[in-house]
Amino acid sequence: MTETDTEERKSKSQIKREMQALRDLGKRLVALPESSLDKIPMPERLRAAVLAAKGFKREALRRQIQHIGALMREVDADAICRALEGLSRPHREEVQAFHEVEQWRDALIEGDGGLLEELANRFEAADRQQLRQLARNARKEREQNRPPKSARALFRYLSDLRSAE
Incomplete structure (x- = not known):
């Protein structure tokens, strides 16, 4: 040998x-x-x-x-692995975008005015007044232990802005 x-x-x-x-x-x-x-x-x-x-x-x-x-x-197992990664990549990107929108929503509800300005500058279609109103209503709902209707509306509004980008 x-x-x-x-x-x-x-x-x-x-x-x-x-x-x-x-x-x-x-x-x-x-x-x-x-x-x-x-x-x-x-x-x-x-x-x-x-x-x-x-x-x-x-x-x-x-x-x-x-x-x-x-x-x-x-x-060729490597080719199959690459194909599997290619299938899961779009899903990971969707999950990452979802988490980003959740973080924006939570920060706006907490009263992060800097983020509000940043989002308004980033997205041309963003309506500052509507963002403030949705965040304020969501904050009130949270304080009064009511269902999070405005928080959901804020999330939908933010996701629509992100998808229109």
Whole structure:
């Protein structure tokens, strides 16, 4: 055995970790809706195995995921990973935008006048008076322990501004 042979050979533990990663990727594929699966490039045998796994329960599902992992050894798993990331990126961006609008709403309700001016400057369609009124009404509702009707309206107004950007 030469020095290059030992560098190229993988340890048994490394091989097991790689196979577990393929099974985990297979689980992610099984969890996807069928419409999203169509957007991921994969061989027909693998697609059929993933679709079949959707109907299985417990032990049968575990065995099918083992089978999917074995099939994935023959395909380019990196391409499938990239496609999965591409599918989840728009969702992450939507969640990030949602959280940003929530933070704006909460800050306006707390009385952050600087943010109000910043939003009015950032969004040309923003109506300062309406923003102030919605924030003031939401503050009053919170103080009086009433349902957050104005807070919801403020959130909708801010999301509409953001989406029109």
